[in-house]
Amino acid sequence: MAIADKPQYNVIGTRPIRHDGVDKVTGRAMYGADFRMAGLLHGVIVRSPYAHARIKRIDTAKAAALPGVRAVVTSDDLPQHGARQVDLGEGAVSMRHLAANVLTDDKVLYRGHAVAAVAADNVHIAEEAARLVKVEYEPLPPVLDVRAAMQPDAPILNDDVRTVFAGAPEVNADQPTNIAKHLLFEKGNPQEGFAGADLVFEREFDTTMVHQGYIEPHNATALWNADGKVTVWMSTQGSFTAREQTAELLRLPVSSVKVVPMEIGGGFGGKISVYLPPVAALLSRKSGRPVKVIMSRADVFEATGPTPGSHIRLKLGVTKDGKLNAAEAWVAFEAGAYPGSPVGMACMCVFACYDIPHARVEGFDVCVNKPRTNAYRAPGSTQVAFAIETVVDEICTELGVDPVELRLRNASRKGTQRVDGPTFARIGMEETVEAIKASSHYMSLAPQSRSPDKQCGRGVASGFWFNAGLKSSVTATVNADGTVSLIEGSTDIGGTRTSIAMQLAETLGITAEDVHPTVADTEGIGYTDVTGGSRVTFSTGIAAVRAAEDICSILADRAAALWDVPADQTKYENGGVTGPDGKRISFKELAGKLHLVGGPVTGSGISGEESQSGAFGTHCVDVEVDTETGKVQILRYTIAQDAGTAIHPSYVEGQMQGGVVQGIGWALNEEYWYDEQGMRNATFLDYRMPTCYDVPMIETIIVEVPASNHPYGVRGVGEVPICPPPAAIANAIYQATGVRMRQLPMSPPRLLAELLKS
């Protein structure tokens, strides 16, 4: 449903077949693990069996002596970084931490922490050799709970961590600590706000660590050539950030590292940090051969970057007529082994759906003995959406107000100020709520319980994500047959080759099929930030539109030359150039004549928007709870989301559906089962992600409130769909059973325990 009068487009809004589709349905597409070259060795990483231990000694002699072993490396082979801080696009990070996460030096901070690596003629020999690396550990007490880790007497993970205070008053700033960051945002006067409220609700929430769960494990093949140049073929969300990280870790100039992005089998934020490339590169330098390393599934769970578990306290004050007046949140996130959880973003997101005059939020980034966390689809937002959206639902119940009405009454709109300061431009929060209100799902009768032990209910929740802008580059060349070759730097995880090509095609007035997109390596295109932050269709799209405009103006000049008229009398419009006296030449025709008038035509475009305007979504779900077992079945699910302008509606729907199902997994089953020994469920069987038998069709309503800062009004769509599901499902469970769930996942044993209490 389009809100504003939508311009007529020829390509945008259609559903062409993706350009890389045939390769991907025939098995021909080359993913990272599919890459091979002559002389290839296979690497295996030696990993810690302890959650926390000091390394006393590493003996690699036996491993190195095994026939077929070509290289063994430890952190001694990595350059030293001292206290060096480097900004790799997401604020300054300690290079010592990054390096130690790739190959640790004196301590292991989580089970699965990389300690050494071997390369051998085949993976079986490498695995045998890895078992022969003897590491002597002195086990230390681990700390696994975020609140326990904040206590003054907690075991300290990193001696060099001191709390960074952002907005919060400084205390014990010079003490070693696990609290890496303490943030505080405030707007209005929360104390007065609560005093002016008729009802105040204060609740506590816990969520556990969860994983992105991409099906393709991390992989990298590196060749350290005799000329000192390192080439890495890998699966990554951002070839340029992978290059920067690899170069910084190896202390090489960026130009000495080339990253060739292979097809990528899912990322969701988890394939931005590098784990394998520097290690594969070191093994390659030692052996003089290319080395491929592929993680096992257990390694992926135990030693990549899941998203933090959290403890959240949330307080909302509301007037009798259902106006949210004051809000307060206290949010502690597990950073994992090293600082860097998305708690800051969580704090900015927590109240973003609502126009609340008085608010305060405090956030803590806390190291615990679990893998170093990383981005996962709308990082930080889902945890806090679970908290606020269930409290909002409680308010609705208490006041007897329809959840959709209360959201409309309080929705953020243009001009609403977020707790961290910025003010919203035109956004579509209200419109997504209206869309749910008008949906056949919401208008249908709530599901009826089939029997006493099968209780049904309906829940609603909303969510917010910023969407990132950042930098992209595109170049495009006109072919003599009237098509365009488009080169971009954004790795394509979900069909973005096509959404970018469509924007170029729309601008040039040609078809999507007449554009041939290619994702280039770091030497084939200008700098491009990661495929993440829901930014590619927006930001690389802008770059493609600019490249197309560049071509349009060159073609107008060429047509002028062809017709021998002054250049200011020609104009590119509607897929061709018009000139004086009704002159007109189509793009295709002109493309065939370019060799006569000036030669090849190449356009280029870059983008570097600071930010996008935010994305909002509102979801509605019907569930059935088996009160004997605590199992929740999703009966029906509808998502309404503001996409600004949907370039390729099928892939917009796909993002919405995929995000929802990840959210359902997070809500109902997924969790890291952690104890002193480490993760106990590091397989897909035990880390229970939704299968297609667990979910129904996901109904989608694309709302289109065009964004003002994109030529076609695009808003990123990839991330926000994961935010509302846990809360929507919790609210539906409440409707079904009268039980309020305040911990994730709401798995059968946990829900059953609550049901038995009630």
Added chain:
Amino acid sequence: MSNKHVISLELNGDAVEFLCEPRQTLLEVLRDILHLTGTKEGCSNGNCGACTVLFNGRPVVSCLVLAMECEDAKIRTIEGVACDGALDEIQNAFLEGAALQCGICTPGFIVQAQALLDENPNPSEDEIRFYLAGNLCRCTGYDKIVRAVQAAAEQRRAATTAG
């Protein structure tokens, strides 16, 4: 070095022979010895279905099959689904229905769906979901995959009636 064995089998309609070690799985042989990398590895312990191939017509996870068990077997992989350069109905339906995002699960789903439609040309949504439940997809939420299989089934039935 362990002893290597000669295995002969039929792969995508062709007679194939290879040398393998007893510890090598069919998945490893397909990918690393025969260089058929369309069959994907997501977990190597039978839990994701990315490595699904047809073994004498039945879908199996090739990471749990030892290559030595394949003597004389008829194996069909994703590379053998398209015939003479023309895509199969399922492949077309996946393309037209945008049933893939990253595509890493796609070969496994297409092979599994082949087996389903061979067994049951007119499956209900529930039957499709049950049959595909051993294949994980983390990107799509399954909606478009299920619809693609429905569309392909319809296409095939139409083709059979017409033919």
